Amino acid sequence: MEKIIFGPVTSRRFGQSLGIDLSPALKQCNFDCVYCELQGAKPVDAMREVVAVDDIISALKEALVKFPDVDVITLTANGEPTLYPHLDILIDKINALKANHKLLILTNGATIVEPRVRKMLAKLDIVKLSLDCVTPKCFKRIDRPYHDIKIEAIIEAMREFRREYKGLLIIEVLVVKGINDKEEEFENISRVLNEINPDRVDVGSIDRPPAYKVEGVDSARLRELAHKIENLNVSIAYRKDYTGEMRDFTQDEILNLLSKRPQSADDVLSTFSQKSQNILKNLVKDEVVKIETIAKTTFYRYKM
């Protein structure tokens, strides 16, 4: 049998993660994203090859004995995990055995339009959805969805899900050069994200060979675009070699910056001079700025 469990892998944003691949033998996805790490494949609306729930549970039990200290158990797939037909019962069985581990799903969000999927996802500790574009043309170019999937319906369902869901909601935006790297698209993305109000927004670009001939943007551009997203906790995936310009901020400048958008610990380390980092530390000590941790990512937020 193909490998159902993988890891633990160290994820900067989630900690130690033990992965469950719900489509270990082949890609089965309702998108065919230009940036996918897997080979391009025609999108489908259902899984045709399905692993048995009992096989997943026994593989997971075995892995948890070996790796009892993982932070999260991550439901993912070579494709889209919510297409797994027994997901509801699988979530119940994992919840019954997971003890202190958090249960996370990485989904492209397209099936969230179905009330039964929203109900299943509501049983998870952390849900990470994707939202690369909010305009139909851009969405079709970047995510190449199964034919009747509409971005307007997905956005509406994400808003609805946020109203119902009590766990941690994270939305990821992946930036592709020449497709969703325009200021206008990002302003629209910011507006929609503020309407949905997730706990964290993860912004990144391509860092592994993509399925189609596309390129990512560099960290400086990623930062510019991510800064269009106001008021929310935004975590930027800087490339390893990125060193931003270290700036000296006064106390007022720091408070002004934080009142517009919380800064992640990575933002602070890559752009605040040592002097500014010390000012920030004092603001935390004086309880003017609070530290918020959203699934292993730290943010500095102005306590207004």
Ligand code: SF4
């Ligand atoms: S949703 Fe994920 S698995 Fe599916 S095509 Fe896009 S990147 Fe690949």
